[in-house]
Amino acid sequence: MKKQWIENIIAGSYAVALHIILVVLLFMGFDSASETVVMPAAVDIVQATVIDEQQVLDDISDRKDRIEEQKTAETARLEAIKQKEAEAKAEKEKAALEREKEKLRIEQEKQRKLDQERENKIAEQKKRDEEVKRKVEAEKARLAEEKRQVEEKKAAELKKQKEQEAQKQKAEEAKKLKAEKDRKAAEEKKRQAAEKQRLADEEKRKKAEADRLLQESLATEEREREERRISGVVNQHMGMIRQRIKRYWSEPGNATKGMQCTLRVSLLPGGDVRQVTVVKSSGNAIFDRTAESAVYKAAPWPQPSDPKAAAALRDFTFVFNPK
Amino acid sequence: MIRSLLIGLSLFAMLMPWQARAELVIEITGGSEAALPIAVVPFGYEGFAASEDISAIVRNDLERSGRFAPLPQQDLISTPHEKSEINFKDWRLLRSEGLLVGKVSSVDGQTYQVQFQLFDVYKAQQLVGKRYQVPASGLRRVAHQIADQVYQALTGEQGVFSTRLAFVSVLKNADGSRRYALQISDSDGANPRTVLQSKQPILSPNWSPEGERLSYVSFENGKAEIFIQEMRSGKRTALATFKGLNSAPSWSPDGRKLAMTLSKGGNPEIYVMDIATKALTRVTHSSQSIDTEAVWMPNGHELVFTSDRGGRPQIYKVPATGGRAERLTFEGRYNASPDISADGRYLTMMHALKGKFYIAVQDLETGAVNVLTERGKDESPSFAPNGRLILYATEQNGKGILAAVSVDGNFHQRLGETGIDVREPAWSPIRK
Known part of the structure; x- marks a missing residue:
């Protein structure tokens, strides 16, 4: 048990040291990391326009970097929380440290100057990078715009072509329809003419037949009338003869x-x-x-x-x- | 020319249907009811004059039969006596059914030759012709026979001109008393001969079927008795002289029996007597009624008689051997004195209507009754043997006369001589 406690203390010591290192690193890292924190916004804009394959791939690699950075930042944040805890401990050692601090302040001033230089350099570098990046973005946007325009134009042309084709087809169909209609009308007209002719012929034939029948029936009627007349006279005389014979x-x-x-x-x-x-x-x-x-x-x-x-x-x- | 030819052809064609119909068929059912026109040319006479006008007798006979209408003498266009003298074409114009010609000749005035010929003028054919040789007394008989021949040749039926009539004449003596004579005459009523005279009434003469004998009722013995008398010999026999009434004799068709009415049992009943044996068979048994005037049906098995068994006289039929009587007459309240036609079809009788008596005939097949006479005082009907005429007695000016009527009632005639009161006539059968 005691051993474990000891081990814990040892481990705690180590941890404190480590923490200190880390904090340092963190502060440094935080600065460099702060440049990339704004990245997601830029990424969003790019994302909206990236269509090119390569661009997409680049973007993906960028994102990976950013994710990595984010991860690091997160870790750092956690470390900072731990740091604060450590600082509370360090308060006790503050006095001791004051001197160290003055010493350190001089050192730090020197360092600050150095840092300022470095910072300026970094800022310049950052500015340049941003410029480059802006240019790249602009180019990207131009390309995307170009592409969009091309696409639009293409689409418009396609649309126009389609419309033309449709119109053409429609015209052809209308033409075809009209031709068919004309053909039918011609045929109907022809048919009607033929029917009219046929009816006329039929009428003519009927009239001829009727005339013939009339003539025939007149002749038949005349013949029948004659036969009836004779028959009537014959029958009348048959009756007279019958009466006469009967009487005799x-x-x-x-x-x-x-x-x-x-x-x-x-x-x-x-x-x-x-x-x-x-x-x-x-x-x-x-x-x-x-x-x-x-x-x-x-x-x-x-x-x-x-x-x-x-x-x-x-x-x-x-x-x-x-x- | 061509046109008229065409018309002619079409007319010919029109007539074809008629010519194709070979003959016109005319059906005739039933001929004329009218009497047959016949030309009876007066016979020619040679040698001694004859006492009889034969053609006149023939003409009268034919006319009296009701079946013939002899042409008036003035219409005859010529007077042929034999075929060689006949111009048939001329006679056709007269439309007579027959043309009768003939002649009579005698060299001595005793014996006469009579010949006749009947011609069908349309076919110029002789239908019948005969020659007779008779004494002067036979001329009338020959005339009747010629009439019979003509009648049969033209109608197909047997003539009855040679038959005789029997009847009773009531004669008055100078002192006003009556005598009765049973007489027979020719069928025309002419030439009457008396076969029996009596101071007492004679009734109901009836001819035997062969026409040689008469049966009758005579009151000569003070009551009604039945006698039979042979015409040729005058021999007579009293057949039924039973107590009471012996009356209404009627000869059976076979001539062997006599139906009669006898009241020997108290009530008049019908009996049948066998003439040879005088054996009697009683036919009726109705003690409350009068049964009389029996006559035979031609079948010889039944009798028709008068009876008042129904309250009033009506005609009945009964088997000749006796049995149930069947009433025949239903029309009128009084029917009596039946006679039956030779064919058994008709019944003639005295038929009373409102107190008057008429002659009626009843068709036994249909039951139809036809009243034939009009005078209302008619009695004793008797059929002619051919059934065509009915002889009966009637009254004119208070005297009985003979008359005949055709069965259809269309033809009426009076027979016999005038001035004689006659009754109870009976028409003889045709002599075999």
Whole structure:
């Protein structure tokens, strides 16, 4: 335990020494480090404009340096805190140190002068560096601006080209559309003309057909009218003949149901009987004979004055049935 | 020229349908009801004059039948007597159904030759022709036979001109008393001959089916009795002389039996007597009513008679062997004196309407009744054997006369001589 305590004291001693060294170093370091503290702001500006690959790489290396510096600064800060603690201890040794201090002050004055020189040199150097740096930055910005402009121009050109192409395409399409439209219109016109022609032809054909049909129907009508007229006259005379024959037929009293006598009769012009033939006998001679007699007794048969109708009334078949 | 030719062709074409239709068919059902026109040319006479005008008898017969309408004499355009003298073309114009020509000749005035020919003028064909040789007394009979021949040739039905009528004449004596004569005449009522005379009434003469015998009712013995008399020999037999009424005899179609009304049981009933054996079969058994005036159906199995079993006289039918009677007449309140046509189709009867008596005919197939007469004093109807006419008795100026009517009621005629009171006529059958 005691040994450890001792070891701690030893270690503490060492630590104090170390601290002192460090503090010195720190003060020195702080000065040089203060030049770089403002760096992040500059970096930000550069970052915003860096596009070039190399530039990016440079930037990255710069950043690395800065990070390193920051790290160092941080460490220093921590050390300073420790220093303050150490200074509290050192207060006790102050008196002893006063003398040392005076000595040191002279030394320090000398040193300060030296430092002033050095500082001036550093300031000049810093100024130069800053100038260089400013120039580099400006160049960088110019390049970036240039590049941006190029890009913009390029983009504008691209845009313009695209627009032109689009316009051109649009124009072509419109042209194509118009051509198609024109073609269609021409076709439609042609088709309409053909249809019109066709309709006209059709109309013409129909009219011709209608005329033909009219003529035909007139002829048919005339023929039918004539046939109807003759038919009417014939039918009328058939009825008259039938009545007349019936009136002259003395049906025999012994006629029985089912008896039927069929006669074929041909007439002479003028209505006299040319010939009578029993086609089918009733089986009763008197029945047949009375039928034949009726045909003769009815002569001359009623004849139409119309020669055509009269000609149609020449040959007859009579079927005689009992009452 | 070409134009008219074209028109001609088109007209020809128009007529084609008609010419293609070979014949026009005309159907005729039922002919004319009108009487047949017939030309009866007066017969020619050679040698001795004949006592009878044969063509006139024929013409009257045909006309009286109701079936013929002989052309008026003045319309006849010529008087041919045989085929060689006929110009058929001329006769066709008269539209007669037939042309009858003939002639009568006699060298001695005793025997006569009679010939006739009936022609179809349209075909110029003879339909029937015959030659007869008869004594002068047979001329009238020949005339009726010729009429029968013509009738049959033109109508297809048997003529009834040669048949006879039987009837009862009521004659008055100089002292005002009556006598009754059973007479027979020709079918036209002419040439009456008396076959029985009596001071007592004679009733209900009835011909045997062969037309050679008569049955009748005579009161000569003070009551109604049934007799049979042969026409040729005059032989008579009293057949039914039972107690009470013996009346209304009617010969069966086979001539073997006689239906009659007898009241021997107290009430008049119908009986059938076998003529040969006189065996009786009682047919009716209705003790409360009068059954009488039986006649035979042509089938010989049934009798038709008058009965008041329903309260008033009506006609009934009953099996000839007896059995259930079936009433036949329903029209009118009084129907009596039935007779049946030879074909069994028609029933004729005395039909009372408002107290008057008419002759009616009933179609037994349809039941339709047709009243044929108009006088209202008509009785005793009897069918002609061909069923075409109905002979009946009626009254004119207070005297009974004979009349005939066609079954359709269209043709009426009066028969017989005037001035004689006749009744109870019976038309003979056609002699076989």
